[in-house]
Amino acid sequence: MKFDPQSIARRLASWFSRHARELPWRSNPDPYRVWISEIMLQQTQVATVIPYFERFIARFPDVRALAAAHLDDVLAQWSGLGYYRRARMLHACSREIIATHGGEFPGDYEAILDLPGIGRYTAGAIASIAFGQPRPVLDGNVERVLARLTALRADVKSAAAQKKLWFWATEVVEAAKSPSTVNQALMELGAMVCTPQNPGCKVCPLRATCAAKHAGIQEQLPVRRKAAASKAIRYAALILCDARGRVLLTRREKSGESLLPHGLWEFPHVVWPARKVSPLRELSAIAGVSITAVSEAAPVRHAIMNYRVELVALAAKTSGRVTKTRPPQQWFKPAELASLPMASATRKLFIAR
């Protein structure tokens, strides 16, 4: 079972020409669109990304528009996608492209790799897809395809396995007539045919040279060490309305105790380990406002990282017309919440109140 990069590249290109999905960022693969799509696609599935990509490009059509925007507007567009640091680095990166590359996305691989938020994978994707350069990509899809093709039995995340996988990815892209096509084909094959479960070996263009298929172990590969067990945690969150129906939100300056990242608006909340103990006094102290008429909503369950989070919304009112709260707190009309940078869990809480 010989690993023949030339043959693999040819078969991938042929297959891709017939089976590639039409995706928004494929219609016009200029560096800006490829960059935005690749950042969004980090650890995020295609179906999730598509509507975000369309909205983002409409709002920020080029590097200059993104660099001119406020970070809050970028975070608001990102709300619900997760990994919010991606949005911060995207924004910082746009400003660096203005400052050091005259607003033109750099085509030099080392220059791309130097940009914030762009690592080896994303640099390879941009260099190959937007600039046609023979740079390798290795993502979860390519890892799986190559691990099966070569019957790699080591943990794919180990240093030794990663070295081999990057080497094979390099061999394939360097044998390609079109690096853009072959890199996208590797990823597309992993997404559509060489899937984690029930791989479609019968329709795979590489089945004849797949060592895992030959040995009948394609379902056992790739080998990944199992994740740590998730932990349970419960929060009580205060959905506080003033006499005018405005709701109190707060925003932390830096990441700390909370699972939520900084920069996003959230409801005042505390860890609530024992339901016997009322969190109201503590919540009231955090909000800096006296509260009345509390009603408890049904818990919201939310999986985040390796936590299983139970969120309990405590809807409450505060008497009188509150005008002053200590920053970074602010009263918002409910209709304003849609345009604020906010995590999915926070929106769930408001809906559940």
Next chain:
DNA sequence: AAGCCGGGGAT
């Protein structure tokens, strides 16, 4: 090398 950072679709 290991830990950290979200959210959702597929099964």
Next chain:
DNA sequence: ATCCCAGGCTT
């Protein structure tokens, strides 16, 4: 309920 996804940065 579990897996895993077009990763990168920090320690």
